[in-house]
Amino acid sequence: MRDNVTALTRAVPFPLATLAKASLMHRIFAGTAAGVRQVMKDLSSSALWRQLGDGTRINAEIVLAEVLNNIVEHAYAQISGDIDLALDMRQGQLHCQITDTGHPMPDFTLPEGAFQDLGAIETLPEGGFGWFLIRNLTEELEYRHIGGMNQLSFTLIREQSSR
Amino acid sequence: MELFAQEQAGVLVIRPAQDRIDAAGAIHFKDRMRELTQNSAAPRVVLDMSNVAFLDSSGLGAVVAVLKALAPDRKLELAGLTPTVQKVFRLTRMDSIFTIHDSLSGSMRHAG
Numbered sequence: 001m002r003d004n005v006t007a008l009t010r011a012v013p014f015p016l017a018t019l020a021k022a023s024l025m026h027r028i029f030a031g032t033a034a035g036v037r038q039v040m041k042d043l044s045s046s047a048l049w050r051q052l053g054d055g056t057r058i059n060a061e062i063v064l065a066e067v068l069n070n071i072v073e074h075a076y077a078q079i080s081g082d083i084d085l086a087l088d089m090r091q092g093q094l095h096c097q098i099t100d101t102g103h104p105m106p107d108f109t110l111p112e113g114a115f116q117d118l119g120a121i122e123t124l125p126e127g128g129f130g131w132f133l134i135r136n137l138t139e140e141l142e143y144r145h146i147g148g149m150n151q152l153s154f155t156l157i158r159e160q161s162s163r
Numbered sequence: 164m165e166l167f168a169q170e171q172a173g174v175l176v177i178r179p180a181q182d183r184i185d186a187a188g189a190i191h192f193k194d195r196m197r198e199l200t201q202n203s204a205a206p207r208v209v210l211d212m213s214n215v216a217f218l219d220s221s222g223l224g225a226v227v228a229v230l231k232a233l234a235p236d237r238k239l240e241l242a243g244l245t246p247t248v249q250k251v252f253r254l255t256r257m258d259s260i261f262t263i264h265d266s267l268s269g270s271m272r273h274a275g
Contacts, residue, residue, distance in 0.1 A: 033185075033186050033187035034187060036186070036187070037183070037185060037187045040185075040217075054246065058246055058247045058250055059250075061217060061247055062219070062247065062250065062251060065185060065186075065217070065219040066219060066220055069185075069186040069219060069220075069221065072186070073186070115256075116255075118256055118257070118259070118260055121230065121231060121234045121235070121260070122231060122234065124227050124230070124231060124260065125224075125227070126224040126225075126227050126228050126231075127220065127221075127224045128220075129220035129223055129224070129251075129255050130219075130220045132254075132255065133220060133251070133254055133255070136254055137254075
């Protein structure tokens with residue numbers, strides 16, 4: 001099932017346009033907070049989303065929001081560009097590939113995303129939860145910086161039941 | 164980010180009108196929460212999250228910042244967490260920091 005194959009009528013800068021391929025869902029959108037919010041809303045009302053179990057859907061919304069926000073806040077901190085999001089089902093699990101043309105990860109490496117100890121209220125962390133959440137809810141997390149593009153791919157963990 | 168506030172019996176109840184507290188709205192949420200809580204002296208502040216379908220780590224950070232700003236004399240409590248919001252609190256163990264009520268009415272029973 002294809003769910004509204006993306007707006008290629010839009011002027012898409014090279015090289016993102018070359019990535020357009022057959023996916024269950026494929027979107028190219030502005031790498032801005034508003035662009036991310038809109039695509040997350042679109043996803044939550046999509047046919048693909050309705051096929052997912054509750055657990056996977058919740059995890060996917062958490063993970064995709066974190067990944068896309070990171071791109072907006074870091075990769076596109078000083079420059080602007082688009083984000084390419086492709087979603088597929090592989091062996092019953094949701095597979096995501098996300099590409100941008102922004103700055104690479106520091107040292108071309110994904111953040112560790114270690115759990116932050118929660119101590120006293122005055123010193124509670126107010127950030128740094130993103131990669132912890134992403135790493136907890138995904139498998140086969142891979143990052144490449146290739147041809148001036150950041151390419152991140154992962155599979156959402158399999159959820160036991162639809163709680 | 165529109166927030167509705169109502170005070171009764173020493174409890175300030177705040178309810179976001181929007182269904183997302185995310186990176187696009189987290190700073191505004193934090194600023195509005197600061198205004199509303201400064202305009203009230205209620206020792207307990209209950210954030211009614213029953214309409215909030217989604218909260219990301221930026222939204223979580225904003226809620227934590229409000230808790231810290233109110234401490235130590237006043238308390239931020241949460242009510243009516245939806246499944247996705249609940250999961251974010253559980254994974255980050257923030258559910259062990261906040262007083263979380265199943266529903267707003269549950270939080271008000273405490274007030275008595």
